[in-house]
Amino acid sequence: MSVDRRQFLKAAGATGLLGLLGSPLFKIFAPGELEASPELKEGMAKSAKRWAMVVDMKAFPTEESYNKCIEACNNIHNIPHIENEKHEIKWIWAEKYENAFPDSYNGYVSESIEKMKFLVLCNNCENPPCVRVCPTKATFKREDGIVVMDYHRCIGCRFCMAACPYGARSFNWRDPRPFIKNLNPSYPTRTKGVVEKCNFCADRLYRGELPACVEASNGALIFGDLKDENSNVRKTLRSKFTITRKPELGTFPGVYYIIGGS
Numbered sequence: 001m002s003v004d005r006r007q008f009l010k011a012a013g014a015t016g017l018l019g020l021l022g023s024p025l026f027k028i029f030a031p032g033e034l035e036a037s038p039e040l041k042e043g044m045a046k047s048a049k050r051w052a053m054v055v056d057m058k059a060f061p062t063e064e065s066y067n068k069c070i071e072a073c074n075n076i077h078n079i080p081h082i083e084n085e086k087h088e089i090k091w092i093w094a095e096k097y098e099n100a101f102p103d104s105y106n107g108y109v110s111e112s113i114e115k116m117k118f119l120v121l122c123n124n125c126e127n128p129p130c131v132r133v134c135p136t137k138a139t140f141k142r143e144d145g146i147v148v149m150d151y152h153r154c155i156g157c158r159f160c161m162a163a164c165p166y167g168a169r170s171f172n173w174r175d176p177r178p179f180i181k182n183l184n185p186s187y188p189t190r191t192k193g194v195v196e197k198c199n200f201c202a203d204r205l206y207r208g209e210l211p212a213c214v215e216a217s218n219g220a221l222i223f224g225d226l227k228d229e230n231s232n233v234r235k236t237l238r239s240k241f242t243i244t245r246k247p248e249l250g251t252f253p254g255v256y257y258i259i260g261g262s
């Protein structure tokens with residue numbers, strides 16, 4: 001049976017929560033609740049002080065390999081396939097270097113970098129400008145660092161889109177549901193007039209699963225707790241040179257990139 005949107009919105013929203021405290025859906029957006037899940041898989045952190053991701057571009061040999069990550073996210077989250085660029089909904093997508101890292105592009109990068117497409121997604125920033133401008137608190141940062149959406153509270157003003165320097169948010173100009181290729185009944189669909197974006201697969205983390213894109217990446221995406229020095233993310237950051245997008249803005253992205261070198 002499909003998850004009713006109203007049920008989900010009640011669960012995700014700040015209103016009407018009391019009757020749903022026992023629902024797993026409520027816990028999608030409840031900080032500090034992960035430890036309670038009995039379904040945690042071995043090897044996956046139960047909870048985190050700060051979830052983060054490393055994108056190892058060298059580990060994506062072909063366009064097909066990163067397309068798998070995009071498809072995994074799109075399929076699981078009921079992302080509509082809308083051809084009109086203005087109406088497109090994107091949680092994770094590919095960008096050329098000059099668009100992903102405009103501050104460090106000098107026009108003389110190597111041919112391999114020039115040809116590369118970089119997977120980009122919401123950075124789930126430490127200091128998220130989108131959260132600061134939201135008048136209804138429909139978008140907020142959880143204790144574990146994930147910036148989430150409460151669709152029930154979103155009034156579609158799009159201030160958050162203007163504030164995000166990474167273009168990581170999409171607005172539903174139309175009802176997205178007719179454009180969903182294969183409906184995933186266990187994930188809610190959205191409606192016209194709300195903003196959406198990547199949420200680091202908060203619901204999967206609750207179940208002790210890795211984000212869908214990470215699972216599909218064959219090791220090219222690394223995910224874990226930035227505050228745990230033994231996590232895969234920290235081990236990778238210790239051993240590899242990484243960069244973040246637009247670091248000069250002070251947003252402190254939670255997504256790091258390995259571009260080249262050893």
Ligand code: SF4
Pocket residue numbers: 121122123124125128129130131147163164165166167168169197251
């Ligand atoms: S990338 Fe954009 S939408 Fe995501 S948390 Fe940062 S400012 Fe907000």
Ligand code: SF4
Pocket residue numbers: 133134135136137138139153154155156157158159160161195
């Ligand atoms: S569009 Fe929604 S989430 Fe974005 S600022 Fe407006 S109310 Fe907040």
Ligand code: SF4
Pocket residue numbers: 072073074077091092121197198199200201211212213214
């Ligand atoms: S972390 Fe989850 S929501 Fe974000 S891009 Fe990956 S699959 Fe999509």
